[in-house]
Amino acid sequence: MARMRAVDAAVLVLAKEGIDAAFGVPGAAINPFYSAMRRAGNISHVLARHVEGASHMAEGYTRAQPGNIGVCIGTSGPAGTDMITGLY
Template structure:
């Protein structure tokens, strides 16, 4: 997970949006250890994808949404499709 955080930082990511869950907690530990990427918590994974999409549209940077295993993947589809359809 440290490598994932290093790649995010090397791409200029300074903010991520997500909903913590058991399977993704090692990534959150790596984010905390790194300390250069801010995490904004959301109430629902779909909101994270829309926030990441909006972030990318307004800043021109990489928008990152984080979800855990299980239904988070299906919850994120609408926001991911929105970004894909608009080439974001």
């Protein structure tokens, strides 16, 4: 049976859902996901200076054109809390 890493499966699921762009800040805990995204080559990444800015970028991308799905990527720790501002 073929085996797949969880990060490769996550990138595959995002691509199948129509994701073509992601916004975020790399960090130690999320770097394997970034390497899987680079290896797949089907999702472009926009580097932000901080996670709150990335969440606003993703939200703006969603509103810019019908069919766009904005994805914000953050590492472990306070990134989840920092993304909440962009959800409002």
